[in-house]
Amino acid sequence: MDNINIKVLAKKLNLSTSTISRAFSGSTDINKDTRERILALAKEHNFLPNHYASNLRDKKTKTLAVIVPEIANDFFAQAINGIEEVARKKGFYILLYRTDDIFEKEVSFVNYLNNGKADGIIMSVSGEANDHHYLKALSKKHVPVVFFDRVYEDIDVSKVTTNDYDSSFEATEHLLQTGCKRIAYLVVNKSISIGKVRMQGYLDALEKHGVPFNDELIIDCSQDEKINYSIIKSVLEELKPDGIFSSVERLAFATYYVCNDMKISIPKDLKVVSFSSLQIAPLLCPALSTITQPAYEMGIKAATLLFDELEKKDQYFPKKTHVMRSKLLVRKSSQPE
Amino acid sequence: MDNINIKVLAKKLNLSTSTISRAFSGSTDINKDTRERILALAKEHNFLPNHYASNLRDKKTKTLAVIVPEIANDFFAQAINGIEEVARKKGFYILLYRTDDIFEKEVSFVNYLNNGKADGIIMSVSGEANDHHYLKALSKKHVPVVFFDRVYEDIDVSKVTTNDYDSSFEATEHLLQTGCKRIAYLVVNKSISIGKVRMQGYLDALEKHGVPFNDELIIDCSQDEKINYSIIKSVLEELKPDGIFSSVERLAFATYYVCNDMKISIPKDLKVVSFSSLQIAPLLCPALSTITQPAYEMGIKAATLLFDELEKKDQYFPKKTHVMRSKLLVRKSSQPE
DNA sequence: TTGTAGGCGTTATCAA
DNA sequence: TTGATAACGCCTACAA
Numbered sequence: 001m002d003n004i005n006i007k008v009l010a011k012k013l014n015l016s017t018s019t020i021s022r023a024f025s026g027s028t029d030i031n032k033d034t035r036e037r038i039l040a041l042a043k044e045h046n047f048l049p050n051h052y053a054s055n056l057r058d059k060k061t062k063t064l065a066v067i068v069p070e071i072a073n074d075f076f077a078q079a080i081n082g083i084e085e086v087a088r089k090k091g092f093y094i095l096l097y098r099t100d101d102i103f104e105k106e107v108s109f110v111n112y113l114n115n116g117k118a119d120g121i122i123m124s125v126s127g128e129a130n131d132h133h134y135l136k137a138l139s140k141k142h143v144p145v146v147f148f149d150r151v152y153e154d155i156d157v158s159k160v161t162t163n164d165y166d167s168s169f170e171a172t173e174h175l176l177q178t179g180c181k182r183i184a185y186l187v188v189n190k191s192i193s194i195g196k197v198r199m200q201g202y203l204d205a206l207e208k209h210g211v212p213f214n215d216e217l218i219i220d221c222s223q224d225e226k227i228n229y230s231i232i233k234s235v236l237e238e239l240k241p242d243g244i245f246s247s248v249e250r251l252a253f254a255t256y257y258v259c260n261d262m263k264i265s266i267p268k269d270l271k272v273v274s275f276s277s278l279q280i281a282p283l284l285c286p287a288l289s290t291i292t293q294p295a296y297e298m299g300i301k302a303a304t305l306l307f308d309e310l311e312k313k314d315q316y317f318p319k320k321t322h323v324m325r326s327k328l329l330v331r332k333s334s335q336p337e
Numbered sequence: 338m339d340n341i342n343i344k345v346l347a348k349k350l351n352l353s354t355s356t357i358s359r360a361f362s363g364s365t366d367i368n369k370d371t372r373e374r375i376l377a378l379a380k381e382h383n384f385l386p387n388h389y390a391s392n393l394r395d396k397k398t399k400t401l402a403v404i405v406p407e408i409a410n411d412f413f414a415q416a417i418n419g420i421e422e423v424a425r426k427k428g429f430y431i432l433l434y435r436t437d438d439i440f441e442k443e444v445s446f447v448n449y450l451n452n453g454k455a456d457g458i459i460m461s462v463s464g465e466a467n468d469h470h471y472l473k474a475l476s477k478k479h480v481p482v483v484f485f486d487r488v489y490e491d492i493d494v495s496k497v498t499t500n501d502y503d504s505s506f507e508a509t510e511h512l513l514q515t516g517c518k519r520i521a522y523l524v525v526n527k528s529i530s531i532g533k534v535r536m537q538g539y540l541d542a543l544e545k546h547g548v549p550f551n552d553e554l555i556i557d558c559s560q561d562e563k564i565n566y567s568i569i570k571s572v573l574e575e576l577k578p579d580g581i582f583s584s585v586e587r588l589a590f591a592t593y594y595v596c597n598d599m600k601i602s603i604p605k606d607l608k609v610v611s612f613s614s615l616q617i618a619p620l621l622c623p624a625l626s627t628i629t630q631p632a633y634e635m636g637i638k639a640a641t642l643l644f645d646e647l648e649k650k651d652q653y654f655p656k657k658t659h660v661m662r663s664k665l666l667v668r669k670s671s672q673p674e
Numbered sequence: 675t676t677g678t679a680g681g682c683g684t685t686a687t688c689a690a
Numbered sequence: 691t692t693g694a695t696a697a698c699g700c701c702t703a704c705a706a
Contacts, residue, residue: 016694049685055389284621286622342700
């Protein structure tokens with residue numbers, strides 16, 4: 001019994017395919033007994049209606065595409081958990097895609113989604129704000145998109161972000177108050193929006209406190225951990241900053257490794273604060289001061305916005321930008337002696 | 338221009354739908370110019386063949402389902418990375434599902450996959466070895482399955498595991514050699530296979546070294562972090578172990594938190610070793626001794642086995658069990674003074 | 675090299 | 691309450 005479908009069931013029960021179909025659709029237009037007979041036989045044969053065939057008919061995939069730069073990162077892992085939570089309640093499934101922060105991968109995946117593969121997309125973007133026609137094509141097809149955390153400003157979709165500017169400002173100010181004079185800003189790609197916004201908070205805090213801005217201390221890192229290690233190593237050797245403000249978690253880790261090897265003591269010789277949603281930040285050596293975003297809640301919110309939009313497919317849906325609060329958690333790595 | 342499909346393209350170009358279809362299938366039975374005209378127009382309209390319709394015809398979804406207990410965990414995150422790597426090269430996509438270690442979720446998702454939703458399944462299981470007919474139903478439909486890390490022994494599918502017994506034995510022996518006399522074994526569900534195997538290594542090491550086994554020191558924890566915290570706290574208060582061997586990463590973290598709060602010094606008062614693929618284990622306070630599994634490679638291997646099986650769909654495919662090596666990495670948390 | 679026609683499995687519409 | 695039929699978009703024999 002290999003290929004089971006409603007036709008086969010119909011024949012076995014001397015019913016029509018439409019009746020079988022109704023047994024699964026929760027329709028009320030069906031006799032209770034009939035339904036039960038059908039479901040019993042279906043169960044016996046482990047039958048469920050073919051998802052792809054149903055989709056072909058109603059153009060509903062019950063699938064959400066989630067696009068993130070990386071997975072092995074507590075922020076995204078928790079955000080995905082939040083998205084999944086909501087999706088599951090709605091009976092939706094998650095198609096996951098990782099871009100490794102490579103813009104081309106993002107484009108190719110989004111294009112792939114362009115023909116009915118998913119009902120909606122939740123993404124944290126990976127590129128710079130230049131050519132986004134691939135995203136505009138989606139909106140023509142009424143595939144709703146929600147950005148979270150990393151967004152393209154020029155695209156009119158709902159967005160879930162955190163108050164990065166404020167947090168960056170606060171973190172930088174905190175470092176200055178602990179006595180730092182030379183704070184390096186670590187960033188992966190300073191021209192994408194998230195790098196820019198976070199940097200602006202840093203810059204403005206410096207200005208407010210009358211600390212001259214030093215271009216050298218903006219450290220543009222890469223995707224490659226080894227390269228980052230050597231970049232940071234030479235920064236510490238040559239520029240001798242007394243504070244590090246990292247816009248991305250893994251650059252803080254790289255800093256820790258370099259400091260371990262160079263016997264630089266955190267926080268005595270160097271204070272470190274980083275954007276990070278690492279749950280075990282308090283367990284690091286020393287405990288890492290973080291700007292922690294409500295990752296799980298952001299996932300929930302992004303998914304909720306997406307479903308709101310999906311459920312009002314026909315009407316115009318005003319795009320919303322939801323800004324959540326991140327928190328500066330001062331720990332040992334940035335404490336004054 | 339909302340609904341674009343091959344019919345529309347055909348009409349615009351005065352061609353038949355079959356010709357359009359051929360332009361996308363890489364068929365050679367088509368004039369180069371014709372193909373280019375078609376592809377050009379398609380691109381202009383951002384058209385790609387509808388995945389669901391194609392699937393309905395060829396019964397190929399180009400989708401892999403991945404089922405894991407949790408996502409916010411370096412082991413699984415890295416394994417997923419490995420799976421995705423292979424999948425992407427084959428042009429496949431990943432449908433991700435998280436069970437939270439709840440058996441019912443696993444069953445319901447597997448059942449859902451039972452009707453042509455995915456071409457294959459890679460999973461790390463969440464239940465005990467009892468009723469597995471829901472998995473057997475899959476094999477009847479020739480949906481290949483590969484287990485990784487957490488497996489059901491009684492199901493005949495390919496498996497990718499690590500030498501957990503040896504590593505547990507080695508880790509326990511290591512703790513004994515550093516002078517531990519009372520080693521507690523932390524486990525989440527001691528009756529599932531992975532808990533059992535890891536425990537056996539622990540037991541045998543104790544026996545080899547003539548240390549009497551104490552039932553009290555097998556600590557069965559839960560899914561809930563707060564509950565785990567209090568379980569571990571009372572264990573440390575009342576049973577006063579001098580060593581902890583944790584079969585699961587998050588129980589080691591819980592131990593760290595408890596020790597921080599109770600001012601128990603690791604490794605002086607308590608030595609800790611844990612299964613964990615946490616990449617920043619060396620940065621913890623103190624650096625955590627781990628049994629580290631080759632998570633990424635396991636993902637690669639699992640996906641490769643699955644594709645091997647998919648590509649030989651018609652022939653009989655002998656199920657393979659691939660055992661990879663995990664490594665005991667001794668760090669500060671289990672060092673003798 | 676291109677076109678015609680039938681069917682993949684389901685469901686909505688309409689009729690009985 | 692149930693059944694017949696057409697259609698979703700695509701692909702593949704087969705025919706031209």
